[in-house]
Amino acid sequence: MTDVTAAGPTGAGKGSLLNQDDRTGKRNRAEGRFKMYGLIAVCIGIGMLVLLLISILSNGLSSFQQTTLRIQVDLPEDKLDKSGVRDPSVMSKVTTFGYAPLLRDGLVATLAANGIETELSDKDVAELISDESVAQLRNRVLANPDVIGTTIEVNALASGRIDGYYKDRVTMASAERDSNISPEQLQLADRLKEAGLLGTSFNWLFFTAPDASDTRPEAAGLGVAILGSLYMMLIVLVLALPIGVAASIYLEEFAPQNRWTDLIEVNISNLAAVPSIVFGILGLAIFINFAGLPQSAPIVGGLVLTLMTLPTIIIATRAALKAVPPSIRDAALGLGASKMQSVFHHVLPLAMPGILTGTIIGLAQALGETAPLLLIGMVAFVREYPDSPLDGGFFDPATALPVQIFNWTQRSDPAFVERASGAIIVLLLFLLVMNLTAIFLRRKFERRW
């Protein structure tokens, strides 16, 4: 404004909306530059995201495929059940070390039956099959002892290196230098593929199987981690939502404005920014050392994440309550409703979409959290599924999705890099679904005044 009035007397007659003077041109150019900077910033952000996604997807998509071998396996009675009574408790004395030769002989016999010749020793041939398949075969026989004495078809997992060969992770050149696989073994796998005995299919086990040790990356799955994350999210939802909403309603609608409530408010905002590892330290001290809750259990993880999520939910809920216009409260009170009736019958339903959005975003944040779980023993190798929540499953050891990713990136076998990237994709999908739900709820139920 001052520019215009100052320019008025001296530049009289020159000012026109069609011909920009120097100052206007300068201001317009500055605006153009600013827009460009913004655009560059956005492009850098998008570029980084695309790079991240490309690296994760190119590493991880292959984990959703799995190579398996179709083998005919003889199950001789004299090796598996000498007593002949088919009692699983007696038969379980034969360990996986007893079953491994059967699978090896089965593969050698299957090769011979299909006219595939090889110069490799039986031991080298057996390295095509995962150790996990031996355990699967033993479980299958123990579950159904009648198969003893017959020949059954087994869909055996291929070992990690063979699996990697069909995912371009292992090549003939790298196999040359690799002490765990030889080019001859890869050629044998190729001939099995030609004969239709080796194939790749969708890897359901990746979602249901538990973790596996370093020697069998091909069998590692996310089953326990998904279950553990689900249990923790249930605990967080059940505890953080009611506590958070109750605290917000009290602070927003009932509490007097004084020094104490100010102090509480500052503390809540402060807690929302505390590094999550601090909550882990607290959890270790209070829930495990003091309250005596078990280690590695979803109950402790859930409680720690509840503490972490509460401030987020309280802040979101208070914002949602504040957004409800005072006229609604006044109208309710004017018609004779009590304060509590006005809150629960009118204000809370109107604030619900905002509360749900805040809760879901808080849950998504908790789902991706690793640091607090480090200290309470959830970064662990867990192969047993936790029981159902009614049977005390919250107290059984479990891991969580982000923790499983962290675990797999530390393993020495390169096949775990693929698994870790696959797990990142699964975690991102979960987060995407949760955030989309939050957006959907907000769009669908939001009311503008």
Added chain:
Amino acid sequence: MSINKVTVSALAIIAVSATAAAARDQVQIAGSSTVLPYASIVAEAFGENFDFPTPVVESGGSSAGLKRFCEGVGENTIDIANASRQIRDAEREACAAAGVTDIIEVRIGYDGIVFASQQDGPAYTEFTPSQWYLALAEQIPGEDGTLAANPNTTWADVDPALPAEDILAFIPGTKHGTREVFEEKVILQGCEDTGAMERMMAGGMDEDAAEEACMSIASDGRSVDIDGDYTETLARIESDASGVGVFGLSFYENNTDKLKVATMNGVTPSTETISSGDYPVSRPLYFYIKKAHIAAIPGLKEFAEFFVNDDIAGEGGPLSDYGLVPDPELAETQATVSDETTMQ
């Protein structure tokens, strides 16, 4: 209100499940990240072949594991601590103070430490401890034993037989048990072999001070401490062809397509050369059991016996296939476990 109902029923479910949570029925293990892969291989096989649940194995490092081990006796403490070094006296005192008095020490085998570089990188194929000392020491004594800054900047300065590349070594950070072994069996050994230690002592230093001077590693960028695990070292090696990294034998054996290993004193590292004692850089691996837990935790003793079984920890078993060097005195270890012989 429905929210109230949800809350009440949720609290009821938690209360019910709290009472339903019976005594812990799986073995809990924590400790060294070097022992972790072996422990998880055994845990997996144990869960498959026994009616007991698969033990839960955590990592976190030897010191952290032993600290948790010494927190006390009871179901919410761990049963077994894995360690890539022997338990220290201070740790045993802490254990005793918390009531953990009867500890069974189990040596499962040996772990080799190897020096490897990028497959297509410079020809780092033969090393000696002396070369490593001359390359990494912060100060090297002159003829009269007075310390002067390390003048070597390339491997060729150290020994003309080595490639003329700038010295760049990725060594384990100080929190790793491997660092201790590296300093004692490579750097200190090199210091003695080159006669540097003798010169320092002749120059008036006492033995402790001389050892300390030997093992102080230059921090001017020629060596990089890796605080993460071997996957991080591998990533650094892959992005820098002139670097040499320190790895565990089992990690190297799983990545032979990417890494080229160097000999030490002319001996190639392998489970055979390490168990025969020809390859100089190795260390024993242990786990420690709380005897008081054997009666309370089902499967604990069975797991320990299974771990040191010939089929598992012996020659040709899954652990030696993965890179563990079998203990020649495994029979004694088996006796220790079955008799529950505690440490004196």
